[in-house]
Amino acid sequence: MSRERSRTTVRRLPEKQVTDVGVLHGILDAALVAHVAVPAPGRLAVVPVGIARDGDRLLIHGSAASQAFRFLATGVETCTTVTLLDAVVVARSQFESSMDYRCAMIFGGYTALEGEEKEGALAVLSQALMPGMTQARPPSDKEVRAVSVLALPLTEWSLKVSDHDAPEDAPEDLDREVWGGVVPLHHVWGEPVTAPGLPGSPAVPQALSTWPEGRS
Amino acid sequence: MSRERSRTTVRRLPEKQVTDVGVLHGILDAALVAHVAVPAPGRLAVVPVGIARDGDRLLIHGSAASQAFRFLATGVETCTTVTLLDAVVVARSQFESSMDYRCAMIFGGYTALEGEEKEGALAVLSQALMPGMTQARPPSDKEVRAVSVLALPLTEWSLKVSDHDAPEDAPEDLDREVWGGVVPLHHVWGEPVTAPGLPGSPAVPQALSTWPEGRS
Secondary structure: OOOOOOOOOOOOOHHHEEOOHHHHHHHHHHOOEEEEEEOOOOOOEEEEEEEEEEOOEEEEEEEOOOHHHHHHOOOOOEEEEEEEEEEEEEOOEOOOOEEEEEEEEEEEOOEEOOHHHHHHHHHHHHHHHOOOOOOOEOOOHHHHHHEEEEEEEOOEEEEEEEOOOOOOOOHHHOOOOOOOEEEEEEEEEOOOEEOOOOOOOOOOOHHHHHOOOOOO | OOOOOOOOOOOOOHHHEEOOHHHHHHHHHHOOEEEEEEOOOOOOEEEEEEEEEEOOEEEEEEEOOOHHHHHHOOOOOEEEEEEEEEEEEEOOEOOOOEEEEEEEEEEEOOEEOOHHHHHHHHHHHHHHHOOOOOOOEOOOHHHHHHEEEEEEEOOEEEEEEEOOOOOOOOHHHOOOOOOOEEEEEEEEEOOOEEOOOOOOOOOOOHHHHHOOOOOO
16 A cells, blocks of 8 residues: 555644554553444444553453444444544634644454453453452453453554644734633543442542543 | 434433433533544544534534545535543442443534635634634634535434443442442643743733633
């Protein structure tokens, strides 16, 4: 596939394209949710899914009864997009105002996991989505059957990163006495709300206080 | 279209379906970004776009040179999804652990706006994405031409809202002395970073301090 024709070549604003796999991994590890196209005939949908990166593949999971997951499990070619929104960039013109973001698009079809591989993937998902919550009971056989776990190889992907420290104003606007700057958008954990009626009044797990910020 | 066959009927976890248009509007007004399927033949993609709600339609905008926007401007049927992630729900089993979220899926094709309608829509987008930044220069004719503005009627949509105050543990787990609860995820504005070298050292606009939290 020539570079010009590849769907992983960013056409618009190519200076924002990043090809570092470490950046891809960083985006996927920070994200909790991806948006996946489900190209069922006459019923194209974009669905949010909980994700985890497992080495060089992406894991998603959902209900085994979900029509979207059943269709994705056929291996149909699709696109999975993860976007982290970092800031609103206020320029001195509406046109140059923008957002800072990190976006990963991954192309390809999913494979349904089964057996021990499926159980291992569920453990990876659990650890990624609620790190350190090791006391949560692992799934029973029945629960494992009720879940669909799909894996996507991280082979065909493209990244677009916009990380302005400051707006890029047009020359004609540089003399205008108007505020411009960057307004960061932070994704932060709030105070955990303990469920009512827990026997033994267990303490809030220490691990929660070490959950990384910036997830979304 | 029968309700059973409608693509706006939530099949999985139907108790999470919400049909209140006010909830739809609330989700769209809180969001800054949607994920739109671009079903170009052999090149299906999911792209993030900045959005604004304008009454009973959704506006998106991007570069007029963008292949995705050119394709969407043909009016092709697609799906636009907005997801707000509110919390991680830690149950006493991995299986019952989940996330709180509000998700809107809107089906239908976009229409490209032109002329005065386009200029008005750009003003709506600017106000939605950076409220109160009224000093930013409106776009010149050339800048208007460089942007594509597309509108989607809010006619065919479905919502899914998961808003647990506490995990719903399985009966067999209720006696386990393990912590469970909800960890809220907040989307908050950080301290604005003023661009260097602004003439006249303009103050940070008051409007920034009133930007609503919870956007993402």
